[in-house]
Structures are given as C-alpha cells and as structure tokens.
Amino acid sequence: xxxxxxxxxxxxxxxxxxxxxxxxxxxxxxxxxxxxxxxxxxxxxxxxxxxxxxxxxxxxxxxxxxxxxxxxxxxxxxxxxxxxxxxxxxxxxxxxxxxxxxxxxxxxxxxxxxxxxxxxxxxxxxxxxxxxxxxxxxx
Ligand code: CMP
Numbered sequence: 001x002x003x004x005x006x007x008x009x010x011x012x013x014x015x016x017x018x019x020x021x022x023x024x025x026x027x028x029x030x031x032x033x034x035x036x037x038x039x040x041x042x043x044x045x046x047x048x049x050x051x052x053x054x055x056x057x058x059x060x061x062x063x064x065x066x067x068x069x070x071x072x073x074x075x076x077x078x079x080x081x082x083x084x085x086x087x088x089x090x091x092x093x094x095x096x097x098x099x100x101x102x103x104x105x106x107x108x109x110x111x112x113x114x115x116x117x118x119x120x121x122x123x124x125x126x127x128x129x130x131x132x133x134x135x136x137x138x139x
Contacts, residue, residue, distance in 0.1 A: 005035070006082040006119045007128035008090075012070035013113040020073055023116065026103055027077065030089050036076040036129070036138040042068050050131055059112060066112060074132040076125075083125055086118045 010023050027034070042050065047064040054060050079085055091102025095114055098105040108115035119125035129138070 002081070002083075003122050003126060004080055004082050005076055005078050005122075005129065006086045006125045007117075007132070008075050008077060008086065008119075009117040010073040010075075011113070011115055011117065012066065012068075012072060013109065014107050014115040015071055015073065017107070019107045019115065023103055023107060024073075026089065026106075027075075030079075030085070032077040032079045032082065032086065032089075034075055035078045036074075036133045038074050038132065038137070039071055040074060040132075041071045044068055050128070062112060076129045076133060076138060083119055083122055087120070090116050090118045 008027070010020055014020070014023060024034075044064060047067045048055070051060065051063055051067070054063060057063075077086060089103060091098030091104040093104075093114060094111040095104040095108035096111075098108070103116050104114050119128050
C-alpha cells in the first residue's frame with residue numbers, strides 16, 4: 001500500500017551552510033506538501049536508533065557523529081508517489097553521481113555529508129516519520 005508520504009531531514013551540513021530555505025523551495029516547487037516539520041538536534045542515542053540498520057557498516061560511527069553535530073530540519077512530505085518522486089528530486093546518495101538539478105547535486109559535498117535524507121520505502125517513511133513526530137504534530 002502506498003501512503004503518498006515520505007520523510008526527510010535537511011542534514012547538519014546543509015543547515016550549517018544556510019541552505020534550509022533553498023532546499024525547502026525545491027521541495028515545494030516539486031509539488032510536495034509539508035504535513036509535519038521541526039528544527040531539532042539528534043542526540044547520539046537518537047542517531048544510533050534512527051540509523052540502526054547501518055550499525056554494522058564501517059561508516060556508522062562517522063554517520064552518528066555527523067548527524068549529531070548540529071541541528072537538522074525533519075519533515076513529513078505528502079505527494080502522490082512521494083517516496084519515489086522525492087528520491088528522484090534529491091538524487092543519488094553520492095553527490096558525484098547525482099543528476100544535474102537534484103538537491104544533492106546542488107547542495108551536497110560528499111557521500112557522507114549529503115545534505116538531505118529521503119526514505120527508501122513507504123514502510124520506512126512511516127517508521128521514520130513516527131520516530132520524529134507524534135500524531136498531533138502531523139497536519
Ligand atoms: P542516507 O541515505 O540519508 O542514510 C544513510 C546515510 O549513510 C547516507 O545518507 C549517507 O549519509 C551515509 N552513507 C551511506 N553510504 C556511505 C558511505 N559509503 N560512506 C559514508 N557514508 C555513507
């Protein structure tokens with residue numbers, strides 16, 4: 001079942017560089033409706049839990065360090081075919097491989113500091129959204 005929702009984070013690298021506004025503009029222009037949003041900072045425990053699926057990977061410690069070093073913007077986005085369309089909008093995980101005009105091509109610097117997160121499935125979008133937002137914070 002498709003929920004027409006995805007979850008995103010504007011990561012600490014993009015926040016530090018002042019790209020929140022430009023990234024939200026790209027998201028809105030692409031037809032996504034923001035149904036939940038907050039400016040927050042992940043604790044070490046939050047990041048370890050959120051990225052649990054990657055905890056055996058060699059980059060896990062660096063990923064946790066990076067994602068906790070400053071604030072992020074977390075949001076739930078709504079659009080028909082949201083997960084797939086948002087992944088197309090942000091581009092490949094590695095910005096060097098991301099298509100021209102994608103958010104990562106424009107704002108990311110490396111595979112680890114890649115500006116934005118986008119859920120990879122409807123199931124994970126629901127899990128990740130619920131990680132950051134209670135029901136009453138979603139509109
Ligand atoms: P994202 O897809 O949002 O969630 C997992 C993150 O792990 C990914 O973004 C990158 O920030 C990071 N990541 C994935 N692969 C690598 C890698 N090979 N080296 C470093 N970081 C990675």
